[in-house]
Amino acid sequence: MSERREARGALRLQGLVKLFGEVTAVAGVDLELPPGKLISFLGPSGCGKTTLLRLIAGLEQPTEGRVFLDGRDITDLPPHARDVGMVFQTLALFPHLNVAGNVAYGLRIRGADRSAMNRRVEELLGLVDLPGLGSRRIMQLSGGQRQRVATARALALEPRLFLLDEPLSALDANLREQLQVELRLLQQKLGITTIMVTHDQREAMTMSDLVVVMRDGRIEQTGEALEVYRRPATAFVAKFMGSTNLLEGTAARGGRVMVRDRPFALDGQAPSEGERVLLSVRPEDAHLEAGVASDENSLPGTVVFVRDLGELFECYVDCGLEDHVVVAGSPRERVPVSQGDAVTVRFPPEACVVVRE
Amino acid sequence: MSGRRRPSVRSYLVLAFPVGMLAIFFLTPFLMMVAASFYRRISGGFYEPGFELASYTRLFSGLFVERALFSIWVSLVAAAACVTLAFPFTYFLTQMRRRPHVVLLVLVMSALSLSEVIVGFSWSVVLGRAAGISNILVWLGLMGEAQPYQPGFIAVLLGLSYIAFPYCILTLYPQLSRLDREVSEAAQTLGASPWRTFRTVVIPIMRPTIMAAFLLVFVFTLGSYLIAAILGRPEHWTLSVFISDQASFNANVPFASAMAMVLTVLSLGLVGMVLLIESKTRRAE
Numbered sequence: 001m002s003e004r005r006e007a008r009g010a011l012r013l014q015g016l017v018k019l020f021g022e023v024t025a026v027a028g029v030d031l032e033l034p035p036g037k038l039i040s041f042l043g044p045s046g047c048g049k050t051t052l053l054r055l056i057a058g059l060e061q062p063t064e065g066r067v068f069l070d071g072r073d074i075t076d077l078p079p080h081a082r083d084v085g086m087v088f089q090t091l092a093l094f095p096h097l098n099v100a101g102n103v104a105y106g107l108r109i110r111g112a113d114r115s116a117m118n119r120r121v122e123e124l125l126g127l128v129d130l131p132g133l134g135s136r137r138i139m140q141l142s143g144g145q146r147q148r149v150a151t152a153r154a155l156a157l158e159p160r161l162f163l164l165d166e167p168l169s170a171l172d173a174n175l176r177e178q179l180q181v182e183l184r185l186l187q188q189k190l191g192i193t194t195i196m197v198t199h200d201q202r203e204a205m206t207m208s209d210l211v212v213v214m215r216d217g218r219i220e221q222t223g224e225a226l227e228v229y230r231r232p233a234t235a236f237v238a239k240f241m242g243s244t245n246l247l248e249g250t251a252a253r254g255g256r257v258m259v260r261d262r263p264f265a266l267d268g269q270a271p272s273e274g275e276r277v278l279l280s281v282r283p284e285d286a287h288l289e290a291g292v293a294s295d296e297n298s299l300p301g302t303v304v305f306v307r308d309l310g311e312l313f314e315c316y317v318d319c320g321l322e323d324h325v326v327v328a329g330s331p332r333e334r335v336p337v338s339q340g341d342a343v344t345v346r347f348p349p350e351a352c353v354v355v356r357e
Numbered sequence: 358m359s360g361r362r363r364p365s366v367r368s369y370l371v372l373a374f375p376v377g378m379l380a381i382f383f384l385t386p387f388l389m390m391v392a393a394s395f396y397r398r399i400s401g402g403f404y405e406p407g408f409e410l411a412s413y414t415r416l417f418s419g420l421f422v423e424r425a426l427f428s429i430w431v432s433l434v435a436a437a438a439c440v441t442l443a444f445p446f447t448y449f450l451t452q453m454r455r456r457p458h459v460v461l462l463v464l465v466m467s468a469l470s471l472s473e474v475i476v477g478f479s480w481s482v483v484l485g486r487a488a489g490i491s492n493i494l495v496w497l498g499l500m501g502e503a504q505p506y507q508p509g510f511i512a513v514l515l516g517l518s519y520i521a522f523p524y525c526i527l528t529l530y531p532q533l534s535r536l537d538r539e540v541s542e543a544a545q546t547l548g549a550s551p552w553r554t555f556r557t558v559v560i561p562i563m564r565p566t567i568m569a570a571f572l573l574v575f576v577f578t579l580g581s582y583l584i585a586a587i588l589g590r591p592e593h594w595t596l597s598v599f600i601s602d603q604a605s606f607n608a609n610v611p612f613a614s615a616m617a618m619v620l621t622v623l624s625l626g627l628v629g630m631v632l633l634i635e636s637k638t639r640r641a642e
Contacts, residue, residue, distance in 0.1 A: 059542050079545040086546040092539035096561040105557075106547035157548065 008070065009160040009193025010035040011056065016065035018051050018217075025051040027217035029065070033210070038187050038194040040204040040225075043214035044240065049197045050089075050165055052214070056195065057163055058082045069160060085154030086163040091146050091170070093138045099125070099149050100134030106157045124152040127186065144175050151183070155190070162187070164196040168203065180206045201241045205229065213237050229282075234356045238280040245286060245325050246355075247279040247299075247347070256296075257352075260320060264297050267350040278355050283328035285351030288315055288335045289344040297349060301325065303341045308334070317345055394614035404611050412615035421599075421616060428579055428596040431510075435517040436574040440567060442518075443525040448559065450526075451534045462530075469523045477587035480516045481507050484588070508590045516584035521574040528570040532563060565634050572631045576624050596620055 011033040018026040026048045033039050041049035054060040056067060058079035066075045074082055085106075094102050100121050107117045125131055128148035138146065147167065154162060167183070168176045184207040187194045198204050204211050205225045213220040213228060213236075221233040232238035235246055249259035255270030256263040257277045264279065271277050292300045301319035308314075313331045316324040325345050337343055397407040415421065450461055471479075483489050484506035494500040506512055536559065544554040560567070582597035589595075594602070596616065604613035 057542075057546055059545070078550075079542070080548045080550055082546075084546055086543065088539040088543055090537055090539050092537055092543040094540065094544075094558060094562070096558075096564070105544065105549075109548045109553065109557075153543075153547065163546075 008035055010070050011161065011193065011195075012068040013052075013056075014066045014068065016052070016055055016067070017063045018048075018055060018060060019063045024217050026055065026062075029217075029219055031212065031219065031222070033193070033195070035070075035193045036191045037209040038184065038196065038207055039210045039212060040208040041195065041197045041212050041214055042199070042201060042204045042240070043220075044199060047214040048217035049199075049214050051217075053163055053165055053195060053197050056161065057084050057086050082161075083157075083159050084161040084163055085157060085159035087147075087150045087154050087165065087167040089166045089169060091150040093146060093150060093153070095138050097138075098134065099130070099136045099138070099141070102138065102149055103134075103152045103156055105153065110157065120156065124156055127155070128152045129182070143171050144179060147171065147179060151186070155192070158192075160193065162192045162194040164194065166197055166199070176203070177206070183207065205241075211241075213240060215240075231353055232280055232355055235278055235280065238353070238355050243283060243326065245281045245283065245347075246323070247281065247321065247352075249277050249279060251275040251277050260299060262294075262296070262299060264347065264352060265349040266352050266354065271354060278357060279347075279352045280355045281347045281351050281353070283314065283326040285348065286325065286327045287346040287348070288317075288327045288329075288337060289346060290335060290337060290341065291344065292342055293344040297352070298344050298346045299325065300342065300344050303337050303339055303343055306338060317343060319345060390614045390617055393610050394618050396611045396614075398609055398611050403608070412611040415612055416615060416619065424594065424596050424599040425619070427593075431513060431517065431585075431593075431595060432575045432578040432581075435514055435521060435578045436571045438514065438518050439521050439525045439574045440571045443522060443529060443570065444560075444563070444567060447526050447529040447533050448555070451530070451536070462526075465523050465526055468519070473520060473581075473583045474587075476520055477516055477583050480512065480519065480584075481587055484512050484515070507588050508593065510589070510593055512588040513585050513593050513595075516588045517578045517581055520581070520584065521577050524577060525570050525574050528573050529563075529566055532566040536562065565637065569631050569634050572627055572634070576627045576631070579624060579627075580620065 011031075013029050013031040016026055016029040017024075029048075029052060041052060043049045051060060055062050058074070058077055058081075062075065066073055068074065069082070094105065097105065100118075103121045103124050104112075104117050107120060112120070121134060122131070125134060128151050130145060130148050130152070133141075133145070138149070141149065147170075150167070164183075168179050171179065180203055187207075196204075196207065208225045210222065211225045211228050212222045215236055221228055221237045223231075228237065229241050232241060232244070238244040238246070247259045247264075249257040249264065251271040251273050252258045252263065253273060256265060257271065257279065258264070259279070266279075289298075294300070299319040299321075301317040303315060304318050304324055305316040306313065307316075308331055310331060313329060313334050315327045315337065317327060319325045327345055335343075392406075393404065394412055395408045395410070396404045397409050397411070398404045450458055453461070486503050486505035489503070489506065491500060491503045491506065495503050540562070541554050541558060544558045545551070549557060579595075580597055581595055582601065585593060585595040586598045586601075589598075597620070600613045600616045600620070603609045603616065
């Protein structure tokens with residue numbers, strides 16, 4: 001268990017489509033996922049992320065498209081022949097079996113001999129930090145303990161793929177954050193290819209190597225978590241991964257973009273002249289300045305609201321745009337402004353990301 | 358300062374009517390039966406008040422024991438047949454899409470509107486020689502000449518199972534429809550085939566419910582009278598038929614009462630067992 005296995009669990013999805021009657025749950029997904037990584041399917045509810053996971057597990061049959069695991073076409077295999085372990089949203093533990101019975105279920109079906117099975121169960125319970133609890137009934141466990149049992153059960157057969165369907169959604173916030181770290185450390189220790197479905201961008205960013213942002217059954221953007229956060233491809237990704245300021249402008253000469261008659265310089269690609277451009281600037285990348293300035297990459301405005309949370313301050317500024325511009329930063333570096341002050345918000349060129357609608 | 362207001366005298370009056378009706382039409386005849394079971398039988402047809410245990414000692418005679426054992430046997434077989442058929446049926450019903458699911462459920466439940474008399478005579482026609490299914494087999498050329506399948510043990514069993522089947526489904530349905538689909542799916546991702554999932558996960562989780570359904574059908578058919586009377590020969594009579602025969606044709610009311618007492622106690626004991634199992638399941642949830 002402790003030795004790493006190489007090149008196990010490479011997944012390729014080819015043109016996957018899933019219809020439920022009239023409803024399109026997955027609308028054509030092509031994806032190639034590297035082995036040994038933790039990949040998150042991130043999106044709002046109803047975006048098709050869970051259906052996509054169920055297609056990979058074999059719990060749903062695709063209307064179109066193929067699923068390949070380590071080069072083998074597994075599209076027509078039933079779930080019990082796929083070599084995947086899954087943690088369900090409801091955890092789906094077997095209430096008639098105790099902890100050891102749950103963890104050993106898959107081993108028993110494989111026909112493992114009793115002593116090997118007991119050893120493996122103890123090893124797995126140690127792995128998820130529940131040593132010696134094998135004889136407990138499921139009813140006697142706390143939410144966090146149940147989650148760990150579900151994890152141990154899914155890992156018992158050393159599957160090629162470890163699938164997590166919102167595995168921590170039933171837990172309270174503190175425990176959730178703690179288990180996010182534990183699950184990630186466990187995944188790294190085992191080097192097992194893991195796909196997690198979540199609607200929580202913090203969870204995705206805490207745990208993932210790769211993030212696949214989905215919307216309406218399609219993939220919106222794929223990339224490393226921080227990269228997707230820093231360089232969102234679309235306005236939807238920018239808004240769903242954290243919060244953002246969207247500035248609408250028009251491309252002018254010299255690679256500049258005009259926003260409310262102010263020129264904005266951009267770092268990198270220049271849109272063609274006359275084009276309508278949408279810029280995304282993260283609140284923590286924007287800066288506040290007292291007084292009114294009129295140079296590049298800045299907008300004048302009035303402070304509408306200041307929120308100081310001690311660990312973070314946020315300032316809402318009315319710059320005459322559709323939405324208030326939000327500027328965030330550390331309270332220690334806070335520019336002393338208060339409600340009603342005239343200020344200038346700066347948007348550094350490297351912070352302005354051109355996004356698609 | 359108790360939070361709950363004590364019910365007024367008037368609210369008890371609401372209960373007076375149903376309680377009175379129960380006392381007059383249920384409790385009184387029942388107590389009369391209890392008394393009659395201790396009365397002395399006068400040969401020639403009547404009985405006189407008294408207290409003797411003769412009727413109860415007669416219970417140990419061969420005939421009663423034989424009828425009682427047969428009743429228990431036929432009810433056990435009917436209960437087993439019912440649950441064996443109804444459990445997979447209900448399971449697949451709950452797995453279906455909504456529309457066929459509801460249609461089938463309504464169809465099965467509509468059988469509840471048929472009285473036992475109609476069910477008994479319908480089966481006697483279906484299994485009879487004159488217009489029964491054997492005529493179809495003859496018409497198809499599978500059989501030489503039409504045959505009667507009733508009266509007989511199988512006919513009694515079929516009738517009893519038919520009557521009890523909807524009740525059996527009603528007992529199984531709520532728990533089965535609440536069974537988390539992800540539990541079965543989890544078993545499948547752990548390598549269990551659908552059949553193995555059904556055997557090692559669905560059935561064990563449902564064991565208390567299955568037990569309750571089994572006992573319900575058992576008690577329900579144990580008191581059955583008409584089906585056995587219509588579809589059985591005297592050797593297929595259940596205890597109820599035998600009791601009524603003793604009371605009306607042999608005019609031995611004390612003996613019939615004593616037998617009815619045993620049947621009542623037996624049934625109540627079993628109902629108690631069902632309730633106990635159900636409350637245990639509920640506590641476990």
